[in-house]
Amino acid sequence: MPHVPVPVSPRDPLLTSPEVGDAVAAGRPVVALESTLLAHGLPAPQNRAAAEDLETAVRAHGAVPATVAVLDGVARVGLTAGELDRVCAGGLAKLSVRDLGAAVGLRRDGATTVAATAALAHAAGVQVFATGGLGGVHRGARESWDVSADLAALATTPVLVVCSGVKSILDVPATLEVLETESVPVVGYRTDAFPGFYRRDSGHPVPWRVDTPAEAAAVWQAHRALGGRPGAVLAQPVPADAELDAVLHDRLLDEGLALISSRGVTGKDVTPVLLEHFHSGSDGASLRTNLALVLANAALAAQVAAALGA
Template sequence: MPHVSHPVSQSGRLWLSPEVADAVAAGRPVVALESTLLAHGLPAPQNRAAADELESAVRAHGAVPATVAVLDGMPRVGLSASELDRVCGGDLAKLSVRDLGPAVGLGRDGATTVAATATLAQAAGVSVFATGGLGGVHRGAAETWDVSADLAALAGTAVLVVCSGVKSILDVPATLEMLETESVPVLGYRTDAFPGFYRRDSGHPVPWRVDSPAEAAAVWRAHRVLGRGAGAVLAQPVPVADELDAGLHDRLLAEGLAMLAERGVTGKDVTPALLEHFHAGSGGASLRTNLALVHANAELAAQVAVELAAVPVP
């Protein structure tokens, strides 16, 4: 099983599963999947079932799944069944890019966020990544400076992130503005509206639209040549049948924002707290929406990865 040099920690190495290593070496399609969704975004036992479901969705469309995590201080791209059990079993730290070095150096376990997953995926030679929602600029960031590391990571990481936009708790126009500033293209998949995670339309347009995996792959190939090493966002709305009811969404959002302010929740604790509030307040409807959108994104990412493998990026 090969080791690949790991740019985050001089003492660390990046471990690829045999299947992922073989696929990368042969130029076959691979899709990275994050582990924070499993460890912190979904409750047990749904998280373990989702882990298998997402990997199966990627395989069904002709690509190799590569779930990413840090276990025993080793960054891993591609997990075994027992390793997925550990990720879904709890007690994993939430790791963004800044946390990778400490986790590796101290031999800890951790689930990787969008930013950390993209960083490790690129190091492994994987350029397509499927997730649920992208992090962004938080409301009130002018005073708090609370901006997700996902945006900075995308600015310097050549990975195509397939997602369903950003969660409605965020400042959507500020997030889109920052992506523009960082030269990160935002593509709407079969939509002219930037998705709002639980809702198909955040109320803001996307600058570019693609209508097929082949078009998305063509844009990504061109961006890899011209985009100065930045990533790109392929934003796909949640399926129509799984969209959260607008009235329920707006009520839960208002309650969630009030709850966060009352409890003083900030930084990386915001998203888990909000997801739990939506899950409890919606009677599980938000969880079904979350699972549906991340499943659809895994399928789309696999389709794009297959297109890219057919005509490799220069």
């Protein structure tokens, strides 16, 4: 029997919550937050507590939080408490930009990566986005061509991404080289070193530094006013008291790289496997580091968004 397509009724594929929509329309500060961190990066029940803490951190600094996800085939910018519960309950697909059309068209649920969150935030009129760490060029990319779509999204999407650099599991110098090639500004916040996620210093410098949210906002405004097409990276190191011990970090990294090699793990499955190894191998210390840095980034993003509004 031939397959008969199910008719799809017309509907808006992008839904902005009333609070976020009103704030954008009025020019009030808004900060986008990704959902892959909640659905795939943190275990339950810490992920649901983190969702609440992130939104609280944004509000504490005068901005409106806009957590982004695809639910029931609709891309949503700004979630209710019930929708956050669904994101944190598990079972959501991991969606990058290329997956958004399929998820919406097929009416699926999905958590958005940095790339997808940036794209949907921009579509909703949100300029500032807070996350933990960027994706980047994977080790061995000369053979695998494994480069995160986050970099391509930043090259074409004018959103300011506040993060703690990239994870040390990646090829950091190659990632910075791609950002330079794509003319994506990389600015350190109160640091001259590009952060390495769990570690405050990846061993590579940043080309520019700012020391206040107002300076960060001024850089972003000038970048946009001068016709800057790409987004920008504002890189803030993990708080010093939450940094992962160097010896422990290096041991877990070596073990994790050996683990994915022995299992033949590739592509988008690499990061979740390595993060789980860091979590289990550090007795939860890496999770505490992850939570500390993403909360600090949410607070900083809100301060920068408020400075942009001012």
